[in-house]
Amino acid sequence: MSRFEIDVDLPLGRIALAVRCTSDARALGIFGPSGAGKTSLVEALAGWRRPRAGRIALDGEVWFDAEHGIDRPAGERRVGHVPQDLLLFPHWTVERNVRAGAARGGSESTLQRAIDVLEIGSLLNQMPPTLSGGERQRVALARALASGPRVLLLDEPLAALDLSLRRRLLPYLARVREAFDVPLVLVSHDPTEILALCDECWRLEEGRLVEHGAARRVLLAAARQAGTFENVMRGRAVATPDGGARVALAPGVELAVAGLREGAGADVLIALRAEDILVATGELPAISARNVIPAVIADVRIEGEDAWVEARVADDVHVTVLLTPSAIRELSLATGSAVRLVVKAQSCRVLARS
């Protein structure tokens, strides 16, 4: 297990990056909004930016120490760096790009394994500008791995790709994590990527480390705090008699989730927007929504044009619903009202799998 000691003080225009923490994680996620300083932190680790003060060490090997005047050049840190823009050499073939990684002393077997794991054998004679986004991504990863790095720094490796391509490339990153015994630092603003790959997560905001710890805990808190999904619920995948899969939120409370491929027993995080939930009273006609969940209203709060309803579906499962004040009036909703929550399976997002 590797130990990263990071103490970085780096001015970044209007903010200053000030991060001080250590990590023993095999895969560390750096999470935060744009402008939080994630890329600058990774560039400081890679030796591309020189902090004003601080210390960076991996397994006791000091890369940077302002106090003692140590600043090892980027080429001597043996970092496999995949920046956002990949920086493949456009005038070299894929093979020469990947071999450039091996120039530092990465072995031929590591290079071959990188080519095999990332399935780029058929691309070796092509030039980077002719590759698709996903192929370029895999080549950049192979180059980083071929260099025999002590740590892989992946800066938003999938950010430039569309959602479906991101989902297709995620398994490659997971495969890299499993096939190579190299600690990994992954910068991302996508919780799915971090949860799929990282054990630990550091959350940055405006250059400050605001939270760190187990990836799931940090991201769950972030999702709630950011309000992007008002509802983030833990659950466990369960099999249904018809061969489908649902997520059990509590005994007797199950949720049909579109795209759920986890087998029975898998823990998942489900995210649900407040405005995607309907509230019904009385009998329901035939309806396309896959989830009709009995609930009791615990609280109703009117804020201007918004009516926030807190509904309890189980002892420790509460759901926040966004309605209009007129809906509250017409349905006579109040604390204690028995209702049914109507949720489309497509509105339920799988935030994380484990």
Next chain:
Amino acid sequence: MDGGLQLASVLGVTLRVALVATVLVAPFALATGWFLARRAFPGKSVVETFVALPLVLPPTAIGYLLLVLFARSGPLGESRLGFDPGVLFTWRGAVLASAVVAFPLAARTARAAFEGVDPRLERMARSLGISPWRTWGTVTLPLAGRGLLAALALAFGRALGEFGATVIVAGNIPGRTQTLALAIFDEIQLGDERGALTFVGVACALAFVVLWSVERLARPRTAA
């Protein structure tokens, strides 16, 4: 001299002067271009202005400065050096005059070519353990290559047409220092319209080829 022979002689001197001037200017222009593109230092704008100066100075002023510099008693003259540097009124003088005038064009174009190479690519090469010189030779230079060739083609083109500085430093000696520009001037002075037009035609053809090459080189390469 027979017209054909004279044309061959003038063309020979012109091409030789322009070619040697381009070779002479190349390392200085490339180094200056790279330095201005990649380095920040105090007084950079003063250096930039100094580099561009020959672009706006009258070529006769440049010629006169070179004449003073290489005159027998000048700072680089025979009296000071102890030997004749062999510049004034020789083809080498024409080369020097053309090189000085062509330098800013080449340096500025080279600078733009180097600026067109993402410095992060160089940083990535260094990160991968590639030495600074190898990075320069295998990443920077090839990626800036077309722009650098355009810079040299521009320098060659400028040297082809040089007149003001050349006539002062090298004179107008047929067969030795008489270039196309000087020959045109000569023919006009002699009232030989046909001879002048012949030289002008050759000058136009050369200029066209050079500029066409520059345009082709400067055009960004399209991805396959």
